[in-house]
Amino acid sequence: MTSKLPNAQTSIFAVMSKMANENNAINLAQGFPDFDVAPDLIDRIHHYMQQGWNQYAPMPGVPALREVIAKKIDSTYHVDVSPDEVTITSGATQALFAAITAIVHAGDEVIFFDPAYDSYLPTIQLCGGIPININLDKKDFFIPWKEVEQKITNRTKLIIINTPHNPSGAILSADDIQELARLTRDKEIYVISDEVYEHLIYDGAEHCSVLKNEELRKKSVAIYSFGKTFHATGWKMGYTVAPGFLTDEIRKIHQFMVFSVNTATQCALADYLKEPNNYNYLPDFFQKKRDMLLAFMEPSRFEPIKCHGTYFQTYSYAGISDLPDREMAEWITKTHGVASIPLSPFYTDGSDNKQIRLCFAKGEETLRQAAKKLCQI
Template structure:
């Protein structure tokens, strides 16, 4: 019987494919972006207490009040913008759910959504499910910067949303204040909203400050910011994220959220509320924590034939492998895991039209032992 698929071009994600290959070949997995070390002990203890205290039933759909208040205080402390915890903060089942809810809430059939390649792979399917059109603009090499004239040229009367991502996955590029000023100038006097994917907000290196759109009052008034506790506290499997947005946008997000997951893992919400209140160093020290891992991994690969690109944020290292093999990145990644026992992520699946480049992505959110084992294999190529 014929079946009309809603997502005919969507298959298994490259992350799942490479992780499965890593298992099959007993490879060191530097592909999928998750830490191989445990969350902080104080957070795990807080989770256990929450469960022991019988906080195991449905949380409020918008999130536990204590957590929303701590998110609001943290946002004010970091970015000078204090959202109303009751109307502007919504706790979600991971950042990917938050992204989907935002797109589903704002985007209508025939609308257009602008975002930048390479891009996280959940954006486009969420847009397609609304019957809308993705307008993908490539970032400029080698800095992965935005060509603002191309953005201006791409805007039409159907443009509903622009998605930005900083620190950027997969490149590690970081947006500056001047970039936000340029974005504000473009959307001023329009009905275009901004969806800002800031899941790596606390992982910015070399003394830089994360430039959240929440630092920019004009943009904050029309933006949805998405954050991730999983990325911040090394617990991606807990699947807790949140959005910060003005009341009128949050209200629309909540309409979708309540019929998608309704509410999010309650004990974890109480644990995060406790950690944010009592242990702010857990996120304030992340630049140093991951900066050391970045530098250590790069030092381990000095003797390799990979050319390493600069990393300004997030926990990914892009590497040019053209001195090793002249083949496409998907084929190289497959060869690498099978022949050398290291799993990486090719860059081309992040693009609509991949450039002629020889780049793969390594995740350095790993233990020293994992990074050493991977580097020994990579340096032998």
């Protein structure tokens, strides 16, 4: 049998988490919180289960949830979105797969930016698309727009952006969004904007959603995650927002992947999203954790790279070791008891800039103990 993904390997997240477990190490590798989901949200799910909401949901999603999402987008970004443009998915990764598959045909070129979330490349390949990867600035993780302009051809069909950016924590500015609009103007180029960390943005900055740009709004798919917002990554709940003609194509794929997702959880989220305080507290909450990790790590020899969003802090160890980043991450896990994620697996070309990523979505004592171990290096 010929593999469709001959170069695909076990995710670096799974590898490092397994190593953390085997070495009884503190796991700052995989991006999941170690604190509980809000009890009242759990109670609402239980309520709907007891009320009998346990069968298939409508394929696009429970209407009440799609309606409250549309209102949330309006109140947050001042953008008028119809509930008919919202599709509830089994996590953001499924949303990405459905959206990329809906847009990309064999031979289409897809521009994306490395380091990149690891589902982009294999999905493009499974669609027969031609991946065109562009490396972000290795220090600030900015998009080199001149290079983007040079890489756009008459075969370019899609550009994938990610803000706030995983794994670096960088964010796109309004100028970046304007430049993207300029480069795709009058071209049949679509945009997928991975915005799963939309509420995890710091230092008074604003999230520049692709939905806020009137020009891009007409040709873009924005993707979001309830798991990231409500500390429930295991629920695998997300959604897409796209104009009608793109939504129709996404749903054609979605219905044959999962058809629909957990009904009781959708109903509970519809209730929970009605209160903005249930998500508006997140920037301050996670900024305090970021600042806490930075403070705990200040005595270390690791050099922090500015993090403006997500719950990941990238560090350079270039002044500590010449080891390749994967070997460095493994050595730290085994000898110092802290698991991190090396950045080279996020690069198509395997670029190794001597950087590792730490997840700070953890309790204070966990961060303190991890930093104490890392400061001994």
